[in-house]
Amino acid sequence: MRSPLVYPRAVLRPRSLGLSFALVLAVVAACSGDAPSPPLASGPCIPPPRPGGASVTLAPALGDVKFSAPVDLVEGPGRRFYVVEQRGIVKVVSPNGGDPTIALDVSEQIVSGGEAGLLGLAFDPKFSENGFVYVYFTANAEGKPGVVFQDVVARITSSDGGATFDPSTLKTLLAVDDPFANHNGGHIAFGPDGMLYVGMGDGGSGGDPHGNGQNKDVLLGKLLRIDPHGGDPYGIPPTNPFAAGGGRPEIYAYGLRNPWKFSFDRLTGDLWLADVGQNKYEEINRIVLGGNYGWNIREGKHCFEARTCPTDGFIDPVAEYPRSEGISVTGGYVYRGSKVPALAGRFVYGDFGTGNIWSVDGFGETKGTLLTPSNLKISSFGQDSDGEVYVVDYASGTVKQLIAAGDDTSAPASVAGERLAETGCVDPRYPTRAPTRAIAYSVNSPLWSDGAQKDRWLFVPEGKKIGVKPDGDFDVPPGSVAVKTFTVAGKKVETRLFVRYDDGSWAGYSYEWTDDQSDALLLAEGKTKELPGGGTWTFPSRSECFACHTPSAGFTLGLEARQLNRDERGNVLDRFAAVLETPIAKEAFPPLAAADTAGASSEERARGYLHANCSMCHRQGSGAGAATLDLRIDRSLLDTRTCNVAPQAGDLGVVDSKLVVPGDPGRSTLALRMRAPDDDRMPPLATRVVDEAGASVVEAWIRELSGCP
Template sequence: MRQRRPPLLMLVSLVSLAMMSLGIFLACSGASDGRGAEPPEEPGEGGPDGGFDTEVLFGLDVRPANPTCVAPPRPLAPAGATLERAYPELSFTQPVFALQAPGDSRRIYVVERGGRVRVFALSVTPVTSSVFIDLSGQVNMEHDETGLLGMAFHPNFATNGQVFLSYVGNNAMGGLRSYIVRYRSADGGATLDPASAESVLEQDQPFSFHNGGHLAFGPDGFLYFAFGDGGGRVDPSRKAQNPNELFGKMLRLDVDSARPYAIPPGNPYATTGGRKEIYASGFRNPWRWSFDRATGALWLGDVGEKLLEEINRVELGGNYGWSVLEGSECVRGAGCDTAGLTPPVAAYGRAEGISVTGGYVYRGTAVPALVGKYVFGDFGAGRVWTLPGDAVPDGGAKPELLFTTTLAISSFAEMNDGELLVVDFAGGGLHRLVASLPAAPGSDAFPTHLSATGCADPLDVKRPAVGLIPYGVNAPLWSDGAQKERFIGVPDGTSMSVGPEGVLEAPPGTVAVKTFMVGGRLVETRLFMRHPDGVWAGYTYEWNDAGTDAVLLETGKVKTVGTQTWTFPSRGECMQCHTAAARFLLGLEVAQLNRDFEYPGARVASQLGTLAHIGVLTLPSGVDQFPRMPAYDGPEPVEARARAYLHVNCAVCHRPNGLGRGELDLRYSTSVPAMKVCGVAPQYGELGIAGALLIAPGAPSKSVLSRRMHSLSTSRMPPLATAILDTEGTTLVDGWITSMPVCPAEL
């Protein structure tokens, strides 16, 4: 039988204290495969020939106490603000916006992407909501960026009952079409009459994304509406700069002087060439914009392509650069004509976030530190920043981080009193911006060294704390060939359970620990913590050259390690992968953990069985009832192994409600036809491949999915924290594509 090497580290437990003499920090048992996972073990391997006990049922007899490696409170927000769940009894389905009727603070209306607007009263503690209007039969929900997208009350709603809705539905030919529709309420805002619909403006959409969709009335009484560029990679038809197209524009309409609307006389093209509805141009995908109620200034968040997210101050006739510029960078190579283009007020890159959500200038009273500041966020990273309310384009304004959340921030909402809510698309809740308390005198700061976290042995920081439990996965994430060791710390008296999609649900206080080694050298340890308030956050510690301790990084970092470049992720980048859509705990899912593992004392046993036996994990059924993710080099068919690779390395973003572009669903549990990848034409560029498909059966060279995996340019996938090609992974996926004679069909 195959011999195993002795474990590099013997975990401290109540029955194995004497085994701590070997090892480096967080080195799990078994031989490393260079990808950060231990080779799967066959049940029953060992015995007299291998020197292992074949009668071992569990890897640990008892649960080790975990007195120290417990997530502390989150680092205090320096700007004096935080979030709290508002109306905790209420939850909505994919909410994208919330608002109140002008002059009427009795109710809050919540727009759900699926086509419903729900309303609830504030006279008592809200526990239920009712349907204001239901357009679910009219909106298109087949694509991630379609659906009901915007809502605006007429300024004179109290007397005319008019409400305007924006949604993407189908046209007569089955294609996509954007609609702005006027409705009326006959009962003072309790419901909206679907039969009162009057079409205001319609526009066919060439793609399923970059629809814009937000609308609001300005201080001048006109209705403003923003279209995205229509989709496609880098605005392929350059619609955003074409004055004869509505795409990539802010529109301004007079909906009172004529039906369906009149043109305000001040619009740039009101009397000359170009579409008369246009107010400003040069946008990629405006996602939420607002007027400062004190100054009238129009602030807009514009989602970037590959590099930068923008915040713009929009003025009449302005051109905000897309698709000549992305932020301040030329889109189509070095050198571009920027004459007449207005730069953004501020921009941020992929280290901070991935999809901006525009906000509001705060004019409330509950958070004095924010008065007069523009508050905005990021859908992917869950981060919230501020800018000075008087910041101007190209004025050098730098976003100030307010706090980080685990929310998928689809919108901010300004109430009639000026207070702000944050709308959580994935979780379905509304969250209120409130003042945070100052730190108590003498309170402990967040640990700046790994040795102070409680997750390392105080006598030797290279060793783990006594309560950490090692684990391994069947299919590891590619991390530039680094060796990785994984541990989990669960607070005493609590346990994990199996949540949706088989991902473990961990109690507050839990810490997942992963250490990276390159050529045997300690490089980085990441702590992913669920803080006492339930919020997940990631922290990166960089090991010093002597390997005696690791220091907390406040931002991302790139440095040379040996002969390769190593990228330390920022906290924003951590949350771009550890999202609500991915259930936060990557790798800690039953299909990944369903394997044998070598525990201290060379005890080989089922991980799931062991975790359940010691009370760290509650299983709803026997271990044999759970799926098992195949190893990349296992005996399973190439399709299964390749799909496991895509699940681990790609599906964190490419899944329903994920951050990946397009409509791919690369989760292992998704059937091949439902993955929307085989035989599908790419929407974000063909990468120079004539007749390219995302997967062309039998032809990796004509498959965009393969080309992106082989690339280290800005078109590469995955886009973060890799600088070395995964040749084994690309060979595996190419082998699957080659083996496909045709695209499989659903049974």
């Protein structure tokens, strides 16, 4: 057991103004202090122990080599690993690492970005004889009206045992027109039957507007099975459900939204598939020949849009989880290795948004068991010939291996934390004031949290320093704790702790204040609560914290130079001077404008608001659909990829809508989503009230735009 964290005394503890931008979707990081008064608690802040990790941990694999936006990992000949980079490159590396070499570069032949790119790789079962390798990528649609690009399955040949693949031998087997830029599927794998299986998304947008999932006459929204050796360009397995008619003969199963990774149990041959949900449920399916998995009539086991819907003829998922636990499922493998005996025969899967990794047995269990909250952007899993399972991190570009956990020494020594007063992170006598050892701060452009007042502060361990990234984001050291307390109508409602543990991992915790305001109690999961004065408050789950506290955003969100460069009894940035690794040149990071900043232009206020409230997800490096637009303040309008760009997540029923239509906020989904109800709202989490000031300033900015660059 290690000693408690010790924190230095703050340089300043002035009063905070309250409102914060912070962590996204009202999920977490920091708080602000109040004016000094009587002496406050000066002991260390000791958060709850690190969650999860009881059965497994992740160890660096492949020499901890870094790849660029990896989306697939395949063991190939000679037990070498092939890493598929979304930009169109396949690299090969030995299990022990070393410098990877390029096996294939088709970056000039594909379309990449968002959910598009080089997405899948599979070796022919007879590779040693024919040298065939198969790839899945998105390609230019060559000006086809109503088609964004094509989803392509192609064969390519290696003449040197897999060291390289010859691009000149590329032969297209299948090309499917894609009407939208998202939901591209992309995974391919050979089954025990020697057939090639292909995962196809539903064509994109939101809600499957063309009804492709249930349309047996199209290939979108399906799992396909073809025989690449049985004809030119391929043959149809005679047992496919529609081989003799009634639908496209390539179809093996249907009713899928966006299958993101599937695999075969190497012992039983069972086919497991993860299907990404719309906005409520992520699902794990065991696929059978001819099975209908319900989309877009159902999402998981539930009716998608209608109050009631048919149930006959649909196959329920083996397991599902709601948005409170994750936002984009990534399928894995049935564990057949020896490093984690407790996982034998269990299907391992994860979530791209939260980094959670679960397992499920598929024989009666309907809910996965959390193995570890990894904080990774899990774009893929991999499995070697020994049955061991690997995890691919899209954000860092590294690969990890699942191993049994030893004694967990990453958590603070104390297991206290059920009551906020036990942590030392807040003094219940003066709960809106930063304790002596904390640094109070406020921000320029606060995150909208239904009008709540927020107080924030940060604990930094004694002797540790905060790094500052080139874009001004703070990189707080392990052992740091960010605190934020929310007050509504004069009553404290919630305090959140966002913790970086000694192993570098993060966790978020919500505490609910008691009715008598004497203390706050730790919540095990998310909840909603009716407030005494009217209105509803949403407490985020621990997983929901990472829907927006992403690696690409640096996890903490309010702690950046542009947010802290503000005057409040002196410059707030100066309060951090003693704990920064290097001084900050304030002139390099102009203050963000808030929606109500006097004297700022509509553009400055709107762009500041979007940076604070949206860019944590909508930025390059976030992956998936969120990365197709970039709302950071330092992007030009052109580089935001919003102006006259078609929306990916649905048009909200507005004809000819775009993300931003210059001069017309009524056709701009970026603005429309700020006022949309329920599931269509952005941000989508922990807010029930439209931010009138924020929505109005974004509308005003769009109205003033005269055109696109």
